[in-house]
Amino acid sequence: MRIFVELGWYFRQAWKRYVGAIVIFVFVATFELIPPKAIGWLVDGVMAGDITREHMLMALGAIVLLWFVVYALRIIWRVWLFGAAAGLGTVLRDKLYRHFTTHSPRFFERYRTGDLMARSTNDVKAVVMTAGEGVLTLADSVITGLAVLIVMTTTISWELTLLALAPMPVMAFMVNRFGTQLHHRFSASQAAFSDLSDETQSSLNGIRMIRAFGLESQQIARFNKVADDTGEKNMAVAKVDAMFDPVIFVTIGTSFFCSITGGGYMVANGTLTLGELTAFTLYQGLMIWPMLAVAWLFNIIERGAAAWKRIKEVLDETSELQDGEMPLPENPQTLAITLDQFTWRGHDIPALRDIAIELPAGKMLGIAGPVGSGKSTLLSLMLRFEDPVQGAVKYGGVSLKEFKIGEWRGKLAVVTQTPFLFSRSIAENIALGRPDATHEQIRAAAKLACIDDDILQFREGYETLVGEKGITLSGGQKQRISIARALLLDAEILVLDDALSAVDGRTEHHILKNLHDRAQHQTTVVIAHRLSALEAADEIIVLQKGHIEERGTHNALVAANGWYAEMQHYQQLEQALEASL
Incomplete structure (x- = not known):
């Protein structure tokens, strides 16, 4: 349960939704206690012959109406609860992204891109599930379970209740044991997923090099090895996961067997009426989900705890x-x-x-x-x-x-020697630093970078999508688009880090002349191997x-x-x- 304590900062932040959902659920749990008792009363009334048809129809109508009310309230409290849990996912992803942007390049040497992506997606999803499904199952198992036990014990028979609960210690022991195994195996499977994400990202980024050197078969074999390892670790998780349900269902079956056997004996002895036994079994039916919820809760908590540990490991990294x-x-x-x-x-x-x-x-x-x-x-x-x-x-x-x-x-406006373009249109890439720039401003910057003519030759012009990392463009075109992006920003300091290495001498001369004519007010730093740029x-x-x-x-x-x-x-x-x- 430590995961709920560690997520306390968010529960306090979204306390209105969580408290509102739990309060509504308390009403739901209370309303659900009424039908079994009413049905037991109807059974005893029918057996005694002292209930009229009109009274029975009215009672059944009231029960149906109550079920509709419970149905509506369940929708409301689930929307509130799962809405709050979805908000946690947004907060965590935003927090992780902001955290990544504060670190020096050394941080990204310790953590691979695929690993960070896995923590920001798969691990966050597991934590969100804990804050949603986890809270749901915890509230359902505790509130419903305790309410039903109190009613069964105080209004029907405490002896029969103890008999029905006899198999529970065995279930608690087994669930706790499986939960510990699940924690370790799920941690291993998440780490394997990180490796798979990193291998996928590396393969896609280097697809040109892989094809150029004819390394497709070797890369496929390497990827399959990582994928198989991920599959094996996920299968190990599934094996432990599969052990929960049989234990729960055997426990539930044993509990029903004990209650029906003992209850039948008590009815035969006259210490319990048939209506009371009927109500008891209906209440016991309400206990099925709380018992299932206990196993599901352990499953969710262990997954969430393992995922939160991986997220927290990154968030605890202080920026240098x-x-x-x-x-x-x-x-x-x-x-x-x-x-x-x-x-x-x-x-x-x-x-x-x-x-x-x-x-x-x-x-x-x-x-x-x-x-x-x-x-x-x-x-x-x-x-x-x-x-x-x-x-x-x-x-x-x-x-x-x-x-x-x-x-x-x-x-600063920086153009590096290895320009990076996003998988968007040329216009959007140029306007990255100034998304509100007009088309005329974007084109003016492109003309200064001597890329306007090239862009107009594309069928879609400035709306041409450049592909992942600008894969559809030549090296010189990518450099000039990056220069245009920097020029549009009109920053106080312009830094060109060997930014003209992929363009020919004539184009370089025109770009440098444009920069010299335009940037009299701008501080400029030029790093170059081609000395004509200096x-x-x-x-x-x-x-x-x-x-x-x-x-x-x-x-x-x-x-x-x-x-x-x-x-x-x-x-x-x-x-x-x-x-x-």
Whole structure:
């Protein structure tokens, strides 16, 4: 029952619905006690011959009317109860999603996407069932069960009641034993479902690569292995689940046998009337569901407890990134990065060291360097995906730790080197940051990103669905749509992380010219391997093994004859060679 205590925060939040449902159910349970007693009275009246036909018809009509009232009340209290339980599902999913968005990338290294999806769907469903079916069965078994037992004991025969309850201890022992087994097996089956979800998600995401390398048969075999393991664990749950009902039905049958045998003996001895025995068996019939509910309750509770444990495990993960309280300045400020060193957790070699950068508002910073030089790490710190320990990233002289993460990231528009598009229309993808943007504004941003002509060639134009992760588009088209999305946002700081790598030189030139003409008011950070993208930068830094090897303007770095000049010369030769072919 601990699961109900741990969900107490939601029961308190939705207490009106739960209390209202239980109060109505108390009336339902009370009304249901009347027909058996009335029928027993009618049986005794018929046997004694002192009841008229009119009285019998009136009594039967009243019983039928009462049943209709009970039927209506049951509908009302179930709507209230299950409505409240459905609300818990919404709250939990919203809570999980908000929780996921506060974590650093390191959190998603510990938890796979399929696992998080399983916890947000299958596990939440099991917890919702506990808050709905679980409360229903608990209330039904306790309220109805106690009410019927009290009436049977006080108004008919306590001896016969004890005789009918004789098989119950055996049932309680077996149900408790099966419940413990179910908890462990259900936990294992949910973990297996997480593995299956993750394997499915990975396979679908990598379907192009799987086909390109002819790995279909190997991937099918791997998927079947995971699916078979999930099926085996679910079968283990089903085996335990299947043991509940036989125990309950044998108990119910034994209980009825005891009551009919003992009741018949008492009728024969004259200590009990036939009408009272009839009423007793009808009341015992009302006890069938509470007895079934006990087993079902244990089943639901153990499933819910196992699922809640998995959800709580994720929710208890505290974010390494904590919100500050200071409001961000309204006017654009200087962004400054000062680091003695920064080392990723689990690594010994610093990813960055001796970094000092100042980016005044409205200026453009270029970042270059070979693979593994620390460019992505520097960007992570700038976007506050990580917090430095030995150093600080400051905006307007104040550490980013003092500001709210969401507000800070709202000042940035980022285009990564691996653009992500949602399975929606092109227009919706461009307007992601500004869903209220007009078609003219969306198209203006697309023209700046040199993607408007490509979009108009599609049959549906801007309403073309791009497929999962933009699978129907080329790499260059996806990059330019991502650039258009960032430009439409018109954020204070524009970050291009090798965002032009998949476009040709001429298109790159047009996009950079459009950015330069438009973004005089915008602070810009450009990370690029193709150095032509950095020519207009006010300052360029060249990273080598985590530290700044060179810095200056494009012309100054070319004249310095360092790594930058060498790469510039190499890329110019490459362009000349491509032009001659």
